Amino acid sequence: MPTVRCPTCDRPVEWTESSRWRPFCSERCKLIDLGAWASGQRAIPGEEIKDEEEKEEE
Numbered sequence: 224m225p226t227v228r229c230p231t232c233d234r235p236v237e238w239t240e241s242s243r244w245r246p247f248c249s250e251r252c253k254l255i256d257l258g259a260w261a262s263g264q265r266a267i268p269g270e271e272i273k274d275e276e277e278k279e280e281e
């Protein structure tokens with residue numbers, strides 16, 4: 224059974240029809256995540272703003 228990690232609390236969530244709130248483990252975690260988005264605490268993946276002081280090493 225494939226599992227994903229809840230983006231909010233990092234717990235494993237089974238990716239099944241019965242996992243209603245996937246990829247979140249619960250409605251609570253989903254609401255927390257949506258709230259984080261709404262308040263600007265999360266960056267959009269791929270839209271990361273590069274800090275000028277950030278160093279990239281290969």
Ligand SMILES: [Zn+2]
Binds near residue numbers: 231233234
């Ligand atoms: Zn969770």
